[in-house]
Amino acid sequence: xxxxxxxxxVLTLVGGRENIITAAHCAxxxxxxxxxxxxxxxxxxxxxDGVSGAFSSSGxxxxxxxxxxxxxxxxxxxxxxxxxVNGEESVDVKKAASQKLNxxxxxxxxxxxxxxxxxxxIVAAGLLMGLLGMIKAFGWVDGxxxxxxxxxxxxxxxxxxxxxxxxxxxxxxxxxxxxxxxVIGGIMTHPSLLNPWTLGNSEPEVMHFLGMNIExxxxxxxxxxxxxxxxxxxxxxxxxxxxxxxTLDLLVTPFVTILVTGFLALIVIGPLGTLLxxxxxxxxxxxxxxxxxxxxxxxxxxxxxxxxxxxxxxxxAIEAGLLADKSIGKNFLLPIWSMANVAQGGAGLAxxxxxxxxxxxxxxxxxAFSAFLGITEPIIYGVNLRLGKPFIGGAIGGAIGGGYVVxxxxxxxxxxxxxxPMIAIVAPLGASNLINxxxxxxxxxxxxxxxxxxxxxxxxRKQKQTDLAA
Numbered sequence: 001x002x003x004x005x006x007x008x009x010v011l012t013l014v015g016g017r018e019n020i021i022t023a024a025h026c027a028x029x030x031x032x033x034x035x036x037x038x039x040x041x042x043x044x045x046x047x048x049d050g051v052s053g054a055f056s057s058s059g060x061x062x063x064x065x066x067x068x069x070x071x072x073x074x075x076x077x078x079x080x081x082x083x084x085v086n087g088e089e090s091v092d093v094k095k096a097a098s099q100k101l102n103x104x105x106x107x108x109x110x111x112x113x114x115x116x117x118x119x120x121x122i123v124a125a126g127l128l129m130g131l132l133g134m135i136k137a138f139g140w141v142d143g144x145x146x147x148x149x150x151x152x153x154x155x156x157x158x159x160x161x162x163x164x165x166x167x168x169x170x171x172x173x174x175x176x177x178x179x180x181x182x183v184i185g186g187i188m189t190h191p192s193l194l195n196p197w198t199l200g201n202s203e204p205e206v207m208h209f210l211g212m213n214i215e216x217x218x219x220x221x222x223x224x225x226x227x228x229x230x231x232x233x234x235x236x237x238x239x240x241x242x243x244x245x246x247t248l249d250l251l252v253t254p255f256v257t258i259l260v261t262g263f264l265a266l267i268v269i270g271p272l273g274t275l276l277x278x279x280x281x282x283x284x285x286x287x288x289x290x291x292x293x294x295x296x297x298x299x300x301x302x303x304x305x306x307x308x309x310x311x312x313x314x315x316x317a318i319e320a321g322l323l324a325d326k327s328i329g330k331n332f333l334l335p336i337w338s339m340a341n342v343a344q345g346g347a348g349l350a351x352x353x354x355x356x357x358x359x360x361x362x363x364x365x366x367x368a369f370s371a372f373l374g375i376t377e378p379i380i381y382g383v384n385l386r387l388g389k390p391f392i393g394g395a396i397g398g399a400i401g402g403g404y405v406v407x408x409x410x411x412x413x414x415x416x417x418x419x420x421p422m423i424a425i426v427a428p429l430g431a432s433n434l435i436n437x438x439x440x441x442x443x444x445x446x447x448x449x450x451x452x453x454x455x456x457x458x459x460x461r462k463q464k465q466t467d468l469a470a
Contacts, residue, residue, distance in 0.1 A: 001050050001069070007076035009048055010063065015039030023083040025074045028377060030063040037061055046386070052363055053382030057308070059109075064378050066366075108314040113173045114227070115316035118165055119416035121158045122320065123425060126414030128155035130428015159324055160195070163188045163219050163226035170227055176234035180257055184233055185226050187262050188270060193218035196326070214267060221324040223317060224280075225265075225273030232269060233261040277321050281328060284318070288332055293403040296336055300402015300444075301395045303340035304380065312337070319415040330411035335426070335437060338374075338418035339401030339444040340394075345371030345419075346448035347394035348379040351387065354456050372445075374419035389455040397448025401440045408436035 011017060014032060021033040034040070037056055045054045045063060050073070052064040065073055132151040134140075141147055158165070164185035171181025189195075194204040194217045204217040219225045237257040244252045287295045306312045319331050348368035352361055360383065367378035384390040410433055414425040419441075426437045 003072045004076045006048060006050060007073050007080055010045065010073070010077060011080050013041045013045045013048075014061065017081055020081050020083070023074075023078065023081050025070045028064055028066055028070055028375065030065060030070055030074060030077065032061045032063070033059065034061050046382075052367060052378040053380075053386070055381045055385075062377075064382055066378065104311065108311045110173055111314040111317045114166065114170045115320055116416070117169050118320070119316075119414075121165060122323070123414045123416060125155055125158035126323075126412070126425045127428060129413055130425075131155075133428060159221045161185070161189065162221055162223070162320070162324055166223065166226050167230050170230040171234060174231055174234035176230065176237045177254070177257075180233065180237065180254060181230045183258055184229055184261055184265060187258075188219040188222075188226055188229070188265055190218065192216065195220050196222075209267070212267065219270055219274070221326065222274060222277060223321040223324055224277040225270045227317065228273045228276075229261060229265045229269045232264060233257060236260055277325070280318060281321060281325050284322070284333070285328065288406065293407050296402035296404070296406030297399045298402075299333070299336045300339050300343075301399030303337050303398060303402075304344055304376070304391065304395055307340075307376065307380065308385070316415055323413070323415065330413060330429070331415050332406070332409070332411045334412045334415055334418065334422070335405040335410040335440065336402040338422050338437075339405055339440055340398030341374060341376045341418045342372055342441055343397030343401055343444040343448035344376050344379050344384055344391070344394035345369065346397050346445035347390040347452040348383050349445070350393065350449045350452035350456070351383055351390050354453060372419045374417060374421055387456075389459050390452045393452030393455050394448045396451040397444045397446075400447045401444025404443050405437065405440040408432075408440070410437045410440060 010030070011020075014020065014034060015036065016039075019035050019039050021035060023033070024031045040054075040061060042054050045051055050065055050069055052066060054061070054063045056062070128151060132148065132155050135148060135151070136143065164182050167181035167183070167185030167188075168178045169181075171184075172178040196217060196219075204215045207214045207216055237253060240256045241249060241253045303312065315333065315337070319333055322328050322331050322333065345368040348364045348371060352364040352368065355361055355364070364379070364383050367382055370376075371379045380391065380394075384394055410426065411429055412422065412425045413428055417425055423434065423437070427434045
């Protein structure tokens with residue numbers, strides 16, 4: 001593959017240098033923000049050597065090259081397009097992309113930007129909790145052993161300081177000082193506030209302030225209170241900075257921002273955020289328990305369609321809320337999403353065996369295995385969605401697999417991993433949990449494969465009859 005030639009062809013097919021606002025790349029895709037996406041020759045782009053698919057999402061036109069290849073293409077593309085060669089998604093890229101989104105998509109993207117960076121910490125905590133649970137269950141060491149105490153500290157720390165982590169990440173996303181966001185998270189988890197994780201039968205102290213009774217309870221392990229508070233903090237900081245002379249900015253802006261936001265956090269926003277989080281959790285648990293398999297069928301069948309819209313990015317906030325809620329403490333949504341993802345891989349595998357198109361074969365097989373590893377863009381946009389019937393077959397497999405994992409109550413103790421890597425965060429919850437996840441995996445893939453074969457054969461038969469009639 002001639003990367004320089006490919007880069008030049010891409011530039012021409014997306015409307016030339018003058019049509020590019022900004023450009024960057026992620027692990028698998030070239031991400032472009034364009035003035036006018038109608039100038040893109042998508043059919044020609046998808047026929048280029050090395051291109052697995054192309055689509056518009058989240059305000060960006062994205063071209064799938066795959067891991068490793070995209071870096072080399074971008075190295076040649078950047079100077080031709082006149083963009084920064086480092087390829088990372090800068091603030092300018094994010095801002096330009098977000099301006100092209102509707103409010104709902106913009107919200108989903110913002111939530112994704114806040115919670116995706118936290119995935120390593122959540123996964124590490126989940127695995128440590130699993131290790132601790134195995135040690136206790138099998139009695140490998142005494143319950144009072146230092147190793148048990150240390151692992152308990154290590155595994156719970158990410159959730160105890162979760163508001164600080166979210167505060168930092170959210171402030172950066174909302175255009176505020178991230179360290180002020182971390183301070184707000186620190187205020188909401190201050191040792192003077194009763195830790196809800198260790199609440200037990202204890203009653204929090206009550207402070208009488210301006211005629212109000214304020215319970216001195218902390219927000220350790222919560223999501224929405226600090227998220228809303230930091231969003232308000234960002235607005236306050238921006239307004240204060242706008243009205244403060246530059247010579248006093250370093251002193252006045254942080255002081256006023258923390259002072260005002262701190263009061264609002266403990267008096268108004270924190271309690272409201274807690275109610276919001278509990279309300280969302282209540283609704284999800286209600287549907288999960290009352291509708292059981294039907295909920296799994298519905299969510300598993302529709303998830304891939306939601307992925308196309310980009311709204312799935314907002315689910316990380318909800319999943320983090322489920323994990324942080326001590327009354328729930330597990331993620332029962334992620335196994336459903338995983339079934340939908342691997343089912344698209346099963347559908348792509350069917351395409352590999354059914355098609356006679358050589359290029360489609362070479363694209364379908366690696367893309368299918370990529371889906372089994374939790375990366376679905378190549379198979380969805382490069383194969384299944386283009387052909388139509390395989391995408392429907394994948395949705396059918398996702399629905400059946402989703403129904404099974406809900407029926408058997410499969411759960412995860414983290415978020416962010418699907419497919420084969422998800423084994424790491426379902427295994428710590430027990431052997432039966434792991435077995436049922438693997439069975440669900442097999443059901444989703446097999447059902448999607450069979451459904452796609454049937455749909456493609458019916459489509460081929462219908463096309464043949466149409467040709468004969470003509």
